[in-house]
Amino acid sequence: xxxxxxxxxxxxxxxxxxxxxxxxxxxxxxxxxxxxxxxxxxxxxxxxxxxxxxxxxxxxxxxxxxxxxxxxxxxxxxxxxxxxxxxxxxxxxxxxxxxxxxxxxxxxxxxxxxxxxxxxxxxxxxxxxxxxxxxxxxxxxxxxxxxxxxxxxxxxxxxxxxxxxxxxxxxxxxxxxxxxxxxxxxxxxxxxxxxxxxxxxxxxxx
Amino acid sequence: xxxxxxxxxxxxxxxxxxxxxxxxxxxxxxxxxxxxxxxxxxxxxxxxxxxxxxxxxxxxxxxxxxxxxxxxxxxxxxxxxxxxxxxxxxxxxxxxxxxxxxxxxxxxxxxxxxxxxxxxxxxxxxxxxxxxxxxxxxxxxxxxxxxxxxxxxxxxxxxxxxxxxxxxxxxxxxxxxxxxxxxxxxxxxxxxxxxxxxxxxxxxxx
DNA sequence: CGGTAAGCGGATACGGGATATCCGCTTACT
DNA sequence: AGTAAGCGGATATCCCGTATCCGCTTACCG
Numbered sequence: 193x194x195x196x197x198x199x200x201x202x203x204x205x206x207x208x209x210x211x212x213x214x215x216x217x218x219x220x221x222x223x224x225x226x227x228x229x230x231x232x233x234x235x236x237x238x239x240x241x242x243x244x245x246x247x248x249x250x251x252x253x254x255x256x257x258x259x260x261x262x263x264x265x266x267x268x269x270x271x272x273x274x275x276x277x278x279x280x281x282x283x284x285x286x287x288x289x290x291x292x293x294x295x296x297x298x299x300x301x302x303x304x305x306x307x308x309x310x311x312x313x314x315x316x317x318x319x320x321x322x323x324x325x326x327x328x329x330x331x332x333x334x335x336x337x338x339x340x341x342x343x344x345x346x347x348x349x350x351x352x353x354x355x356x357x358x359x360x361x362x363x364x365x366x367x368x369x370x371x372x373x374x375x376x377x378x379x380x381x382x383x384x385x386x387x388x389x390x391x392x393x394x395x396x397x398x
Numbered sequence: 399x400x401x402x403x404x405x406x407x408x409x410x411x412x413x414x415x416x417x418x419x420x421x422x423x424x425x426x427x428x429x430x431x432x433x434x435x436x437x438x439x440x441x442x443x444x445x446x447x448x449x450x451x452x453x454x455x456x457x458x459x460x461x462x463x464x465x466x467x468x469x470x471x472x473x474x475x476x477x478x479x480x481x482x483x484x485x486x487x488x489x490x491x492x493x494x495x496x497x498x499x500x501x502x503x504x505x506x507x508x509x510x511x512x513x514x515x516x517x518x519x520x521x522x523x524x525x526x527x528x529x530x531x532x533x534x535x536x537x538x539x540x541x542x543x544x545x546x547x548x549x550x551x552x553x554x555x556x557x558x559x560x561x562x563x564x565x566x567x568x569x570x571x572x573x574x575x576x577x578x579x580x581x582x583x584x585x586x587x588x589x590x591x592x593x594x595x596x597x598x599x600x601x602x603x604x
Numbered sequence: 605c606g607g608t609a610a611g612c613g614g615a616t617a618c619g620g621g622a623t624a625t626c627c628g629c630t631t632a633c634t
Numbered sequence: 635a636g637t638a639a640g641c642g643g644a645t646a647t648c649c650c651g652t653a654t655c656c657g658c659t660t661a662c663c664g
Binding site for chain 2: 622624626631632633
């Protein structure tokens with residue numbers, strides 16, 4: 193039933209010291225390689241990037257899916273933490289806006305993360321859980337903002353994912369667009385989402 | 399210099415009647431298959447859908463790229479025509495909005511078209527030209543709207559492509575979203591793009 | 605130390621899937 | 635009826651990522 197390669201130190205054998213080190217190396221390499229080249233990167237790529245042999249990687253992770261899951265559950269959890277933190281601020285709309293900016297800024301530098309965001313949730317349940325966590329906090333944020341009357345009528349938590357997807361699309365746009373262009377559109381959308389007087393008007397950002 | 403398979407009836411041999419018919423069949427099948435399954439569809443798929451053998455298709459189009467180009471140049475030209483038509487209306491902002499709705503409605507039912515839209519322009523020059531045509535008309539539309547004072551300050555023709563990309567992203571969103579959801583976000587963006595009093599506020603659309 | 609099992613490396617076998625060809629048969633046209 | 639154009643589709647080829655396998659190396663234990 194258990195995947196035989198859980199990361200907790202509890203199980204059968206404690207794992208040799210170098211092996212444990214390598215496991216971390218692989219995770220780190222996975223982060224970097226997936227961030228740069230996206231999910232289509234090969235475990236061979238990851239292995240090489242980690243300075244290890246392919247066999248070593250396959251020893252620790254049965255396949256690419258497994259490594260990707262391990263990597264992105266970490267990253268999604270970090271993002272969930274950011275959303276969580278927003279709940280402690282006073283102005284919920286501002287917190288929501290800040291969260292979107294920060295989370296999307298991460299995505300901007302992480303192709304793999306963008307790809308994971310796009311894929312609904314038909315992958316392993318680790319990712320599904322992490323995604324739900326984010327969603328949950330967003331729901332809270334939206335609810336709070338609505339209660340504060342700063343959210344345009346009709347906007348719900350179901351709008352958050354599409355908004356993220358839209359901004360992601362701008363990031364993925366081909367051609368020589370300036371990086372950071374996405375902020376411009378996020379602003380436009382936030383403007384469209386806000387109740388009452390708008391934040392600073394759209395301007396020639398980078 | 400010429401591709402030997404130009405569509406004009408001018409060239410060397412007039413093409414047997416059934417052959418000409420099949421050519422049309424293939425084009426039509428290409429439209430349908432690419433619309434449904436996207437560019438990753440196989441020429442074999444297209445052939446089968448057309449009720450023809452693979453060999454026949456390869457006789458008319460050297461490879462998938464060639465057929466796809468033929469198909470989507472047509473479609474892009476049609477869209478260019480829609481943009482063109484908007485220039486005859488009085489209210490340029492309204493025309494722009496209408497154009498976006500109409501063009502994107504097409505994309506909504508056409509996966510291949512969406513994929514072509516996303517790819518910048520590194521493909522054959524036929525597509526590049528068609529794209530430029532659309533862009534040109536959009537520029538005119540935007541200029542006219544700006545002159546009429548209906549466009550929020552700072553918005554330019556360079557914003558059109560990203561907007562289309564964003565809406566496309568909503569269409570491509572996984573999960574059980576209602577079709578037509580994209581209209582909701584197009585409205586939000588148009589609201590964010592418009593100068594002065596907004597169009598009808600966002601509401602629980604389909 | 606020396607023995608032993610855990611871990612490592614990476615060339616390569618495998619699988620799958622798209623592309624494009626080839627040639628015997630059919631059909632249009634004169 | 636003759637002839638060349640056109641057709642069909644089984645299949646060879648290519649491309650590439652995945653994952654294995656096994657001889658060698660290294661950590662760890664007594």
